[in-house]
Amino acid sequence: xxxxxxxxxGLTFILGIFGxxxxxxxxxxxxxxxxxxAAPDSPWSYALIAFLVFSIALIALWLRPLxxxxxxxxxxxxxxxxLPVYTILAVIIxxxxxxxxxxxxxxxxxxxxxxxxxxxxxxxxxxxxxxxxAAFIVNANKSGKKTGGGSSTVFIxxxxxxxxxxxxxxxxxxxxxxxxxxxxxxxxxxxLAFYYIAGFVFGKPRAQKSxxxxxxxxxxxxxxxxxxxxxxxxxxxxxxxASLLLLSFSQVGCISGVSxxxxxx
Numbered sequence: 001x002x003x004x005x006x007x008x009x010g011l012t013f014i015l016g017i018f019g020x021x022x023x024x025x026x027x028x029x030x031x032x033x034x035x036x037x038a039a040p041d042s043p044w045s046y047a048l049i050a051f052l053v054f055s056i057a058l059i060a061l062w063l064r065p066l067x068x069x070x071x072x073x074x075x076x077x078x079x080x081x082x083l084p085v086y087t088i089l090a091v092i093i094x095x096x097x098x099x100x101x102x103x104x105x106x107x108x109x110x111x112x113x114x115x116x117x118x119x120x121x122x123x124x125x126x127x128x129x130x131x132x133x134a135a136f137i138v139n140a141n142k143s144g145k146k147t148g149g150g151s152s153t154v155f156i157x158x159x160x161x162x163x164x165x166x167x168x169x170x171x172x173x174x175x176x177x178x179x180x181x182x183x184x185x186x187x188x189x190x191x192l193a194f195y196y197i198a199g200f201v202f203g204k205p206r207a208q209k210s211x212x213x214x215x216x217x218x219x220x221x222x223x224x225x226x227x228x229x230x231x232x233x234x235x236x237x238x239x240x241x242a243s244l245l246l247l248s249f250s251q252v253g254c255i256s257g258v259s260x261x262x263x264x265x
Contacts, residue, residue: 001069001252001253001254001255002253004066004252005248005249005250005252005253006249007062008059008062008063008215008248008252009215009218009245009248009249009252011058011062012055012059012062012215012218012219012245012248013218013222013245015055015058015219016218016219016220016221016222016223016241017222018051019048019051019052019055019219019222019223020222020223020224020225020226021226022044022047022048022051022223023048023182023223023224023226023227024226025044026042026044026045026047026048026178027178027179027226027227027228029042029044030042030044030045030178031176037175037176038176038177038178045178052219052220052223055219056216056219059212059215059216059219060212063208063211063212063215066207066208066211066252066255067208069255070255071205071207071251071254071255072200072254072255073200073205073207074200074201074203074205075140075148075149075200075201076139076140076141076142076148076149077254078200078205078207078251078254079137079140079141079200079247079250079251079254080140080141080250080254081140081141081250081253081254082141083141086137086138086140086141086246086250087137087138087141089137089242089246090133090134090137090138090141090243090246091134091138093130093133093134093137093239093242093243093246094130094131094133094134094239095130096130096235096238096239096242097126097129097130097133097235097236097239097240098126098127098130099232099235100126100231100232100233100234100235100236100238100239101122101123101124101125101126101127101129101130101232101236102123102232103123103230103231103232103235104119104120104122104123104126104230104232104233104236105119105120105123105124105232106123106232107119107123107230107232108120108123115166115169115170118165118166118169118170119166119170121162121166122162122163122166122233122236123232125159125162126159126236128155128159129155129156129159130239132151132152132153132155132156132159133152133156133239133240133243135152136149136152136153136156137243137246137247137250139152140250148201149198149200149201150198150201150202153194153197153198153201154198156194157191157194157195157198160187160190160191160194160240161191163187163236164184164187164188164191167180167183167184167187168180168184171183171184179227179228180227182220182223182224182227183224183227183229183237185220185224186217186220186221186223186224186237189213189216189217189220189221190217190221190240190244192209192213192216192217193210193213193214193216193217193244194244195213196209196210196213196214197210197214197247207251207255210251211248211251211252214244214245214247214248214251215244215248217240217241217244218241218244218245218248221237221238221240221241221244222241224237225237225238225241
């Protein structure tokens with residue numbers, strides 16, 4: 001399944017890169033310089049929507065054949081690869097998120113706005129969230145690890161829920177919905193992804209939904225990196241993006257190469 005994992009996750013990330021370019025072009029074309037409002041019925045907006053719908057359909061199509069194969073139903077078996085590179089990548093992801101949290105805190109105390117309190121709390125919560133994400137991936141790859149992951153996934157979901165509220169607060173006064181809609185969708189997809197990932201810890205596994213929403217979050221997070229946001233928050237998005245890409249790769253790689261009918265992959 002390693003080749004299938006590389007194909008599915010790699011192509012999803014490539015779609016995200018193309019989507020980010022299209023998003024960048026869209027943002028540069030739809031804003032009227034006189035009114036600073038988005039031009040209605042812009043072909044760039046329709047093109048981005050069509051691309052995202054097409055990409056989501058492709059992800060669902062790629063994942064559909066995996067239903068025939070056996071997937072581990074518990075943590076850490078569903079994500080265990082037992083390779084040192086996963087631990088290294090998990091630590092790097094945690095450090096990137098921690099740096100993003102630090103930059104967010106600094107910005108909240110140096111640039112006073114009505115959003116500063118939310119920004120400060122987001123930055124503070126990013127530190128335990130970074131530790132939780134890193135711990136979840138590292139523990140899954142520890143030899144002989146049998147339990148755990150509950151507190152990590154719960155805190156990650158809580159952090160992402162607060163981030164969704166903070167992201168809405170950040171954009172509440174912006175009359176251009178296109179400026180922030182994609183970021184709200186990206187964070188929402190990440191919440192659902194970690195919610196279903198937590199199902200492997202709490203005995204409610206949904207392998208297909210976990211993979212779908214993880215890859216959907218990877219797609220939307222990558223595309224939303226083209227948005228104009230403070231660097232600290234961009235690093236938070238990048239770390240969530242990378243963590244879900246790594247977890248998706250691990251989950252597909254852990255699926256048995258033998259289908260329920262006995263066919264070998």
